[in-house]
Amino acid sequence: MKDAYLEIVELDNGDIVLRPVAEDDSDAPEKPLAVLQIPEDTRSLLKDRYFELAKRMFHAGIDYVYSDDFSDQMDMDMDMAEDMDMMPKVLH
Numbered sequence: 001m002k003d004a005y006l007e008i009v010e011l012d013n014g015d016i017v018l019r020p021v022a023e024d025d026s027d028a029p030e031k032p033l034a035v036l037q038i039p040e041d042t043r044s045l046l047k048d049r050y051f052e053l054a055k056r057m058f059h060a061g062i063d064y065v066y067s068d069d070f071s072d073q074m075d076m077d078m079d080m081a082e083d084m085d086m087m088p089k090v091l092h
Contacts, residue, residue: 006033006062008055014038016054018061034058 010016017032036054043050 008058010051016051018058034061 004021006018007021008016008018014037016036016038018034018036019032020030022028022030036057038046038050038054046053
């Protein structure tokens with residue numbers, strides 16, 4: 001059993017990604033779930049703390065996805081989508 005399911009890594013191109021941990025039998029990296037690009041001037045300002053900022057941003061996003069606020073928003077979005085399907089479609 002895996003100890004971790006997601007990892008946050010900095011790629012060679014400087015992107016910081018959140019991705020699933022690769023399977024034990026595969027060395028190929030998984031496709032990222034999210035990509036964060038921090039401009040060089042911001043990195044200079046933050047010095048070595050830019051990676052900590054990225055980790056906190058990803059953690060905040062994960063916390064939101066598992067919160068009641070997210071599920072409530074998803075329910076509202078689904079209701080709105082159903083209402084949109086019922087509206088007549090008019091092209092001009």
